[in-house]
Amino acid sequence: MLVQTVLTVLDWCGIVVFAISGALVASRKQMDVVGFVLLGTATGIGGGTVRDVLLGQLPVFWVRAPGSLVTCVAVSCLVFATAHIPQSRYRVLLWADAVGLALFAVSGAATALEVGAGAVVAVAMGVVTATFGGVIRDVLGGESPVVLSREIYVTAALLGAAAFVLALQAGAPRELAAGLGFTAAMLLRGAALRRAWSLPRYRPRPGRTPDEVRRLGEPPDDGRDRNRT
Template sequence: MFENSIILLDWLGIVVFTITGALVASRNQMDVVGFILLGTVTGIGGGTIRDLLLDAHPVLWVERPQYLGVCILVSIAVFFTAHLAASRYRLILWLDALGLGLFATAGAEKAASLGEAPLVAITMGVISACFGGIIRDVLGKEDSIIFSREIYVTAAVAAASTFIGLDAMGVSRELSVGLALAAGFGLRAGALAFGWSLPRYKPRAPER
């Protein structure tokens, strides 16, 4: 049952990130193939880079082509319904927050299960959660999530760190995953709801 929940959340994460990629395609008024390209890159890009770095072959969608299939179908669906999705933009942001927490947790868990050091595992979680969106924004010429005023990457760090920390303390895997998800989603949710942000660097010397 726990395994099933994880798998369900994994799929949900891919679906949600694919939607955010396809919505960037809609803003650029692309054709359906453009939707599929941007949607798929966003949905599975982070996990792909994680697997390449971990030398965990075959990478997720080479091992399970149904991931590709879902990205393609969801992107096509957004092509025909993006006007609805756009009016539900806030909903998407909340789902994206859930995907962020899930991917960060799952990415850290995968690296830890392969025996990687804690710092490496946390980094893999952050890469899983953020690099799909980073590639989406570079290709789609959007303002990158790394420029986000509100907390974003930090929430991925929180989720991955929470999982690795609890796991190191011997907490059960179920509880570690649950609390990590809560930490990542909660932090991003707070950013969405209340504009939470970290202090930003302020230049003290005159601008060059």
Template sequence: MLISFENIIYISGMLGVAVFAISGALAAAEEKLDILSFVLFATVTGIGGGTVRDLLLNVPKVFWVEDPFYLYTTILAAIITYFFSHLLASISKSLLWMDAAGLALFSVLGTAKAMSLDVDPVVAITMGMITPTFGSIVRDILLGHKLVLLEPEIYVTAALLGGGGYYLLRDVFNVEEVTAVLVSMVAAFMLRAAALLWDLRLPKLKQSLDRE
């Protein structure tokens, strides 16, 4: 029996929350914080972006209030990371790869949820960019880290590829929904992975603006 589109979305959403929660917990591990701090950063990172998305879309119940298992997932991810993070060869590299996986998942899922509410395509794709980035932004601000969005390697562009790719495949090229989701997620992850491995980046403004 084939897995339904709704189940694909649910499983992917739970996986996205888990990997982003792990990235938040790994950030706490870098700072050698206590277990409650692990839970805090895992929760903020895991559900932060989706919370902002649902509030902006005026969803009656935020996703983790509707289904508390998302919240339980962040707590479990934090506890597991707390006890096993010392086994990782490089916490910082593991954080980047978990963040990349979460980016790929949430960029597509954020767009898909917005599209299910019949919003404008540009709004939907924007939600696909907000969903994977907001939790990471809050995590980095609370820890005093340089924002991941300000790192030179491609980041937001990968989120745009995931969300924009899903919209184009599903609504423009009429690709079957599950295929559109999976292809878009893989494409977003591969672009972010390539950026990490080969230092891919977009051109930067070469001259500063004059200020009076």
């Protein structure tokens, strides 16, 4: 009973925090209240919706229990009235997103395990739940999706989901495993935000010239042919 309560709290906290991050994007774009509700709701329930569809859990969670949908709408309207308070909306957005990422990485993996998914699939569903809401938010808000940037984002979700699943497999209580997963994801994402960590980016290299390609196709010249002449 306590385990289910902890997971439910994590899920609801993730929905609220991601709804806030979506509404903050709307505030940066100076949208009306409908735009706030659209971005806040899409961000709050988007990742979980994709997760449920992939796992075959239909109808999806917010259709079965519309409370999460109503919560996203209410939170978005509240942010519409109070978004002027933070001095730096973008900084608040990044940290709200980091908290939501860590929460959903754990709750997404836990949901997958509850429906019988294996460890690998559970970790993948944790990443999907944690990141796809942000992708939808950024696309609707006209932003470059953060998952496609150099920032450590998906990696943090992967670490959190993997830490949660591995802790469970090691025999840790569900509450402790959830705490470890959340902490791992939050610490990595928070450190990346503070220290501007990023993954190495692919750097294109010039291709070979036609002469170099032809030389690579020729047999090595060891001098034996010259000795025969």
